Amino acid sequence: MSDRPGQVYPAQYEAQLTDKINQLRMAFEPVYTGAIDVYASPDAHFRMRAEFRVWHEGERSYFAMFDPENPRDPIEVPDFPIGSETINRLMPLLMEAIHQDSELRYRLFQVEFLTTLSDEALVTLVYHRKLDETWEQSARDLAENLGIELIGRSRKQRIVIGRDYVTECLVVNGQKFRYRQIENSFTQPNAQVCEKMLEWAIQQAEPLSGDLLELYCGLGTFTIPLSYQFDRVLATEISKTSVRAAEHNLGLNGIENVVIGRMSAEDFSVGWRTGEGRRIKEYQLDRYQFSTVFVDPPRSGLDDDTVELVREFDHILYISCNPETLLANIQALQSTHEVKRMALFDQFPYSHHREAGALLTRRPG
Template sequence: MSRPHFDPAAYPAQLADKTARLRDLLAPFDAPEPEVFDSPREHYRLRAEFRLWRESGSEKRDYAMFEPGDKFTPVLIDNFPIASRRINELMPRLKAGWQASAALSFKLFQVEFLTTLAGDALITLAYHRPLDAAWQADAERLAAELDVSLVGRSRGQRIVIGRDYVEEELEVAGRRFRYRQPEGAFTQPNGAVCQKMLGWAYEVLGERSDDLLELYCGNGNFTLPLATRVRKVLATEISKTSVNAALANLADNGVENVTLVRLSAEELTEALNEVRPFRRLAGIDLKSYAFGSVFVDPPRAGMDPDTCELTRRFERILYISCNPETLAQNIAQLHDTHRVVRCALFDQFPYTHHMESGVLLERR
């Protein structure tokens, strides 16, 4: 993990620069002024990954990060102010735990923390050697001492102590939604901003009497609150881990108007265009849906041209993006039929150039 340059005093100017950048990218499309949702200045990041550094001739291991572009000069750290308070509380206790155990420290090379606003925590320890019974016994004692779930990973091995997910709670429009967030799967790193992002999407979609198509639904992060705004939802996701988490989240929250299928956005485009049938859509009558809106939250590459063309069919396109450049490219493809009526900046990644943004496009 690269080391960010943490400087709370510079944060307002950095956020202003990001706002200007988004404004400039969306200016060709006559977009309104971006709504800006800032981040806590510190302790905002709910997950963190550290390499461990061992000096030659020493058995002591330290948390290490690296400057961007330099993988050979470690910056040794004892705390990480952008990470959640729970991660900072766990860091020295975990370090003391592995230093006190030869079974835990031997060939340990990486540590990952996953925490939640609700206070849950999971730690993953990665090794360059097989994990044995001695490792498991010491790992179970440490997990109980730290009150965390713990996952041990090595080539061909994955040992879970406790659960392989954390539990989160996020509030949207006065309702609390519970989420399982699996180890190794994508989750939004900035919980406070994620909550603002969900609230914005909920508001701009509005109360609707028709149906919603959701592409790239992940673990159901947006699916849960948006499903309460429409008649029913058809949601797609390709990752099996995320699909399983989304199904559990729908059940845990009593959301019953969502049908989830494990298809990529490209495959669903082919299905809706009747290019070819898919066994995973057996029993789902696509023609029974009265889609009025589509929600997309694609990877950094944005939507491929065919999927982007598919979204043109809908009256409303609600688009969350982690890459404003590919967002602008997709809007350019849609600009002749849809106009930007709302846009927002969500500062998920303070002290970096990255930003999350959202737009609502409506048919002209």
């Protein structure tokens, strides 16, 4: 087996997925023994974003990645089969242009790709030098020739050629949802599995009612489809860029029953408990009839204050990129809530990484 980054091994995929299912089942056995919904990934071309170092050796340059155990030795990456077909189509074309144009090549340090299922692409070129008008003209020619959006970055510089975003279209249960995805903002890396995550979340929410609180809403990936299942939604997010994207995406999808609040989950939890703070008062929480909270936290999971916040809801819908912190949070909630459903989402085939979903409901009495 080659150890070159980004390779795929379809013959091994089912066995690896079975291992992940068994690991998740064993880990959560103390808190859940029911069925686990499993959502597999395509076995190739599933990753919609990627970044590579650009390594220069004499007159030749190439895309490179590094083994953490040998961080000084670049591994050439001529193609990237786990990456989207768009990434793989663009890689050789971009490298050919870099070799042909010294303005594009000189002190180019890194290349980042952001692509969509509809073949849109945003490419960011990162440099260790100041970018000038000569570079900008070369970049414009490159963007036009390849049909891409392009950004040049260097210290204290960000030059946008075209747009600084792509628009993704995800289809869930036959319904299309559109999302503006901005450079350097968080997006789900595996778009086809993301569609399945949305499908599962909607399925869990269908029997529920009332209003929804969402924490860590990002650019509204879950907010928008879930808004159809609830009367009103209050969604919070700390990143300014993500809040702006989320508000744009609400309009893009014609959603009118969602309020986006710029606030961290931790600050919101404190404000919820104390009722203090300008923003908390602006949200007029007493106008909502909350029944459900949806969370998609970072790898660290929910902090203690947020655990106590979600405990106050009848239903907790939880998407996790780290099953270990998900388990810890569930164990902290066991006195009041029980797990009714779990799912495994294989966002990252050929890796140990697992993403999980859980629906928790308040215990009787």
